[in-house]
Structures are given as structure tokens and as C-alpha cells.
Amino acid sequence: MSIIKEAFQSDNGQFKFGIVGLHPCGNLGSMLLKLYNNCSNISFINIVSCCYMKLSFESNLFTGYPLSHVCLKKQFKLDYLSCETACHAIENYVSKLKTENHHHLKIHAFRAGLETILVNINLDLKHSAVGNVKYEENMTFEEYCDRALKKMNVQIPKSKMKDVEKMVEASWEKVVKFYSARLFLAPLVESIILYDRLLYLAESNSHCNIVPVFDCKISPRNHVLRAEKIFAKEY
Structure with a gap:
């Protein structure tokens, strides 16, 4: 509070004051x-959250989900994969599917292979x-891995990369179909998180x-x- 008071020069x-959060991770x-x-x-808050897969699910000071007594009492659970699904841009994905330029969606198979x-x-x-x-046209799996791991201290043997690349090339369309099916659950998971809050x-x-x-x-x-806060208007 001392920092806030100093910033607004108030004794x-x-x-x-209120909190406005645009995409706090x-x-x-x-x-x-x-x-x-x-x-x-703090009298009000307006917040648009993101990156649900980075929430903590353990019961401690930093628990990200669940927060409400209702969800805690009913022992509602979420996991990394479900929250990760809730973070995707469904409308943009659908637009790409409608263009029939599906090769741009190969990026998801690349990530799965990595x-x-x-x-x-x-x-x-x-x-x-x-x-x-x-994704860029004619991007190879090796090029993807090099860019994705640029800031990580991880070395992948070329032989292993070639083996997985063959698997990716043979099955990337199946990955797109599976990924599309997963996205049906995305709005449900995000709704659970938002209603808990x-x-x-x-x-x-x-x-x-x-x-x-x-x-x-x-x-x-x-x-x-x-x-x-209901009492905020009393001041």
C-alpha cells in the first residue's frame, strides 16, 4: 500500500483504487x-486472464485453481492438458480450416513430435x-526444432530428429483432426475456470x-x- 500511496501522492x-489486468499470465x-x-x-477489479496451463493446482498460497469454496468442497480438478487446451485461438483455427490451406496447421504436429x-x-x-x-511454407521439422529450442540448452541427435520427422510427415493430418476434436472442450474448460473465479x-x-x-x-x-465490492460505495 505504501508504494500505491506514494505513486498517487496520497496520505x-x-x-x-482498483486493479486492471490485461492477460496476466x-x-x-x-x-x-x-x-x-x-x-x-481495493474497490474494484477488471481482469482478462490467459495462460491457464501455468496455473498451480496444489493447495498452497499460490493455488491458481480452484479458488471458490464451491469448487474446493466438490473437489473439482483440472490438469495441465485441459487448461492448455483452453488457451487456444479457436476462431482463428477454424478460419484456417475453412481456407483448406491445412499445411499451416502442421505446426501442431511439429510440436507434438518435439x-x-x-x-x-x-x-x-x-x-x-x-x-x-x-509456420512457413516448406518448413522442415528440423528447422522447427532449431527455432523452438533456440533459448533452451537442449541438443537433439540428428538421427532421432530424422526418425521423428518421418513419423510427423506420415501422421500430421491425423494430429490436425485430433487437435480439432480437442478444441470442442476448450470453451468448457475456460468456463469452469472463469466461473470458479x-x-x-x-x-x-x-x-x-x-x-x-x-x-x-x-x-x-x-x-x-x-x-x-458492495461496501465500496459507502466511502
């Missing part, structure tokens, strides 16, 4: 919600945050709602969770 002990979103609930000086190699090398590399690579805020005496405010083709995470 008022009842100083009020993973646990940062849930931590902002906890800060809002636990700090009486994951196979990383897990084979070291289980600790499972679900590593590799670099984001945009809505309940968490409502349980702490706040007026709250969820509003889609952005064009989802530009910002796939377009739902704003808004809350205002």
Missing part, C-alpha cells in the same frame, strides 16, 4: 484476485515452454460478472471478469 488511510491472475479480496483499499523427443531425452523436459514458431469473488461480498468485450479473432481470451 489518506482510506485511499481507494497463469497464477498472476489468481494472485490479483486474492489481492483484491484481501485488501480493503514433445516426443524431449520426453524421451529427459522426463523433466515434459511440457517445457519452447519458443513460439510461426466468479464464485470466489461473489463469496467475498462483491458484485461481479463476466463480459466478452474483445473481438475473439484478435484477442482469443476476450472475457473480462469484473467485480466491485
Whole structure:
């Protein structure tokens, strides 16, 4: 609070302010919600979260899901894969499917192939945050791996890369179909996370709602969770 008061040059002990978070990653979103609930000086919060796969599911100070008493009592569970699915840009993916230029979607098979190699090398590399690579025409699997691992200290034997590349080339269309089927569950998972957060805020005496405010083709995470403490207007 001392930092906030200094920034706004206020000595008022009842100083009020709000939180606006645009795409806070993973646990940062849930931590902002906890800060809002636990700090009486914060009167409102507007937040659009992202990167759900980086949420913590263990019961501790940094728990990202579940937050609400309802979901905790019912022992609702999510895992990395389901939350990762909820982070994809469905509308953009559908647009690519409609153009029939499916080769751009081969990038997902490349990522699956790289994951196979990383897990084979070291289980600790499972679900590593590799670099984001945009597909280019005639891109090879080896080129993809080089770019994706550019910031990681991981060396892949060329022979292993060639073996997986053959598998990728033979099955990438199946990966696209499987990936498309997974995306049917994406809105469900994101809704579970958002409603858990809505309940968490409502349980702490706040007026709250969820509003889609952005064009989802530009910002796939377009739902704003808004809350205002009921007592805030009394000051």
C-alpha cells in the first residue's frame, strides 16, 4: 500500500483504487484476485486472464485453481492438458480450416513430435515452454526444432530428429483432426475456470460478472471478469 500511496501522492488511510489486468499470465491472475479480496483499499477489479496451463493446482498460497469454496468442497480438478487446451485461438483455427490451406496447421504436429523427443531425452523436459514458431511454407521439422529450442540448452541427435520427422510427415493430418476434436472442450474448460473465479469473488461480498468485450479473432481470451465490492460505495 505504501508504494500505491506514494505513486498517487496520497496520505489518506482510506485511499481507494482498483486493479486492471490485461492477460496476466497463469497464477498472476489468481494472485490479483486474492489481492483484491484481501485488501480493503481495493474497490474494484477488471481482469482478462490467459495462460491457464501455468496455473498451480496444489493447495498452497499460490493455488491458481480452484479458488471458490464451491469448487474446493466438490473437489473439482483440472490438469495441465485441459487448461492448455483452453488457451487456444479457436476462431482463428477454424478460419484456417475453412481456407483448406491445412499445411499451416502442421505446426501442431511439429510440436507434438518435439514433445516426443524431449520426453524421451529427459522426463523433466515434459511440457517445457519452447519458443513460439510461426509456420512457413516448406518448413522442415528440423528447422522447427532449431527455432523452438533456440533459448533452451537442449541438443537433439540428428538421427532421432530424422526418425521423428518421418513419423510427423506420415501422421500430421491425423494430429490436425485430433487437435480439432480437442478444441470442442476448450470453451468448457475456460468456463469452469472463469466461473470458479466468479464464485470466489461473489463469496467475498462483491458484485461481479463476466463480459466478452474483445473481438475473439484478435484477442482469443476476450472475457473480462469484473467485480466491485458492495461496501465500496459507502466511502
